[in-house]
Amino acid sequence: MSAKIRLYVDHPLGAGQTVPLERAQAHYLFGVMRQTVGGQVALFNGRDGEWLAEVTRAGKRDGELSCLEQTRPLRMPPDLWLCFAPIKKARTDFIVEKATEMGAARIVPVMTEFTNAGRVQTDRLQAHAVEAAEQCGGTYVPEVAEPVRLDRLLDGWDGARHLMFCDEALAAEGGGAGLETRGPWAILIGPEGGFSEKERARLGRLEAAVAVRLGPRILRADTAAVAALTLWQLALGDWG
Amino acid sequence: MSAKIRLYVDHPLGAGQTVPLERAQAHYLFGVMRQTVGGQVALFNGRDGEWLAEVTRAGKRDGELSCLEQTRPLRMPPDLWLCFAPIKKARTDFIVEKATEMGAARIVPVMTEFTNAGRVQTDRLQAHAVEAAEQCGGTYVPEVAEPVRLDRLLDGWDGARHLMFCDEALAAEGGGAGLETRGPWAILIGPEGGFSEKERARLGRLEAAVAVRLGPRILRADTAAVAALTLWQLALGDWG
Structure with a gap:
């Protein structure tokens, strides 16, 4: 399965990994995109592929996601x-x-x-x-x-x-x-x-x-x- | 030789052909690009190739050019x-x-x-x-x-x-x-x-x-x- 929202984060991704959100990302995800706890988002960091993650905490200035499963492996472009x-x-x-x-x-x-x-x-x-x-x-x-x-x-x-x-x-x-x-x-x-x-x-x-x-x-x-x-x-x- | 300014006109082009300018083109050529009588411009109309033309009259609301020589043949794109x-x-x-x-x-x-x-x-x-x-x-x-x-x-x-x-x-x-x-x-x-x-x-x-x-x-x-x-x-x- 795949989430509609894709977010780049500079944080390690892996099974069960918790990912804190920065202020701008929390604003985008919860303020603009109206996501709440339980909402699903695709995360990637340029190193660990794409992961389906679930919102576990949604604040005004920060928040937290938890990785569920890898949805795509890392695919490097040509050099x-x-x-x-x-x-x-x-x-x-x-x-x-x-x-x-x-x-x-x-x-x-x-x-x-x-x-x-x-x-x-x-x-x-x-x-x-x-x-x-x-x-x-x-x-x-x-x-x-x-x-x-x-x-x-x-x-x-x-x-x-x-x-x-x-x-x-x-x-x-x-x-x-x-x-x-x-x-x-x-x-x-x-x-x-x-x-x-x-x-x-x-x-x-x-x-x-x-x-x-x-x-x-x-x-x-x-x-x-x-x-x-x-x-x-x-x-x-x-x-x- | 080739002019720096290229202008599309909807008028026949050919040796000695006189080309009247519309208001917007006169404004662009004389007002914006500061061309005066004797200035050279490349014209094309999508049918007769590209022609080097000389400004023969430069007004505020209109003007006239005279074709000198063809500088490029018509080149149609593929269908x-x-x-x-x-x-x-x-x-x-x-x-x-x-x-x-x-x-x-x-x-x-x-x-x-x-x-x-x-x-x-x-x-x-x-x-x-x-x-x-x-x-x-x-x-x-x-x-x-x-x-x-x-x-x-x-x-x-x-x-x-x-x-x-x-x-x-x-x-x-x-x-x-x-x-x-x-x-x-x-x-x-x-x-x-x-x-x-x-x-x-x-x-x-x-x-x-x-x-x-x-x-x-x-x-x-x-x-x-x-x-x-x-x-x-x-x-x-x-x-x-």
Whole structure:
């Protein structure tokens, strides 16, 4: 059986385990969703799978749940990072939401030369990833990393992690050509103005990098993120 | 050479052709974008490709452009419809924008049993499609059709048009299995609550229909639209 409400908690889950609720979660569960003692909720913490739990105490500022049974095992996404140049607030939120639904393991805001975005609030983006995981039925929440400059990211790049980036001029063929090697990967989505010449040259020299082309029209960054994640998941991920 | 501003007009385009501007376009071009006589703009009308044009008259309420040379031929998208159950306003707008960028030829809002949306403003959605075409470099604007009930849509379904819909239970295999036949196609994206049993049975019986699975997580309708369009464009469309 499965509960309608799914809640991410940062607490161990297991048979008979008691789970205390934080203030915001108690407000959501009892104030907004009108749950009372005996109500059933699905819990996940990104480590122990999904558990059916029962409300055992419902307060205004806190509460407690008790785990009944595991309803889903932990399902890790593939070892795929989504690196993206932040854009306007709403579309950046969308990219984090979509990366979570589409099964990225880690989300990395990357500052490129043409990135035109204000301060990136990592904790707000992390909250979006949690919400998206609650909603999409996932048992894992991707970590939203602190923003990093593209040149620094590439300076420290692990050569074992392949990098797929979108560049019409550098892509040899259309579609998923070049996506053959299994193992850790990252997708890099550039800003609205594209990559600078210097950045493109650097990416072109990176041995682990593969340029792909996402069709004949120009895609907005949030569209490109979903399209690139689809391309990758079909070729190498868990969609097969 | 190519102009930075792209404008959709409903007027024939050709060498030496004069193009009058409507009030809203004159306001945008001269008021917002600060163009003056001699300024260059790219025009397209969905029929004659893209033309470089020069401002010959710039008024407060109207204006005129003169076509100089064709900068791109007309590029039609594949004969692909995106049929989708409208959702919340902002996400419905996003679906129309993304369908245009991703290369759908026609966009059809479909009312299913579990569709939970207010009135669909077709002309507002059409304006979003125009804006997305201006922005993505396309020379074609998909038509946004009037909303139609799913049962009526299927009653009048042209058997020559294949239909791809997303259903985990009915999909035989993951990925793009079943997307082999070329010709006219449509993609159908269900509402948040999914299709009803009756609708699923009817879709399952439709000879031209193929069920696909979009990965192991539940996607929001706007994410599913982009993922499904990617899947189709890779298998049968203009992304190869």
